[in-house]
Amino acid sequence: MGRTSGRTADETRRLALSAAARVIRQHGAAAPLDLIADEAGLSKGGVVYHFASKDQLLSALAQEQFDAFRAEVEAQLAHDDTGPGRLVRAYIRASLVPQDAEELRERFALITQLLTVPSVLELARQDDLRWSEDLERDGVPEPVRVLVLAAADGFGGAPLWATEHPERVRQRLQHDLIALVDRAIERR
Numbered sequence: 001m002g003r004t005s006g007r008t009a010d011e012t013r014r015l016a017l018s019a020a021a022r023v024i025r026q027h028g029a030a031a032p033l034d035l036i037a038d039e040a041g042l043s044k045g046g047v048v049y050h051f052a053s054k055d056q057l058l059s060a061l062a063q064e065q066f067d068a069f070r071a072e073v074e075a076q077l078a079h080d081d082t083g084p085g086r087l088v089r090a091y092i093r094a095s096l097v098p099q100d101a102e103e104l105r106e107r108f109a110l111i112t113q114l115l116t117v118p119s120v121l122e123l124a125r126q127d128d129l130r131w132s133e134d135l136e137r138d139g140v141p142e143p144v145r146v147l148v149l150a151a152a153d154g155f156g157g158a159p160l161w162a163t164e165h166p167e168r169v170r171q172r173l174q175h176d177l178i179a180l181v182d183r184a185i186e187r188r
Contacts, residue, residue: 013050015040020061021110029058029113055119062120065111066127072097084139084188085181088148091135092181095152096174098167101159108160144184148177 007015019040023031033054037044051057076090076097114120135145155173158165 024113025109062114084185087138088140092152092177095156104159
């Protein structure tokens with residue numbers, strides 16, 4: 001079948017994923033594929049051409065979210081930091097990057113809806129297992145690792161509750177969490 005839209009397959013796929021994110025945030029994961037196709041300006045067949053099922057579309061959308069966070073952490077890896085705790089420190093920095101509160105709430109709403117889909121929940125469990133294994137191998141004692149990651153995750157999610165912390169508080173927390181990691185590694 002020839003292309004008449006002038007878009008590449010990747011562009012069309014991206015269009016469908018973006019439309020799915022908007023529709024799911026507004027209508028939930030049970031929204032029909034027809035609604036997603038309409039939002040994307042595609043036929044239902046056009047969406048199914050790129051995603052064999054709605055489940056596959058939702059799984060791809062969720063995987064995109066998981067991959068985005070992993071990329072944020074990887075972007076925070078310091079090139080001169082090669083020792084134990086490198087990944088934990090990058091995770092802390094990525095979790096504490098200032099975020100647009102509205103964008104964070106939209107992302108959270110999307111992920112919350114996606115997690116109602118059993119195949120997406122399984123993807124989330126696999127992603128969590130991968131993080132657990134990667135972070136465990138990073139050389140930070142478990143009690144400290146669990147504490148600092150929970151603190152970073154909790155602080156990073158504060159805008160979900162309309163809590164705004166001053167920049168100095170964010171910087172201080174980041175400094176203190178990384179210092180805890182470094183002290184725990186030195187004591188080993």
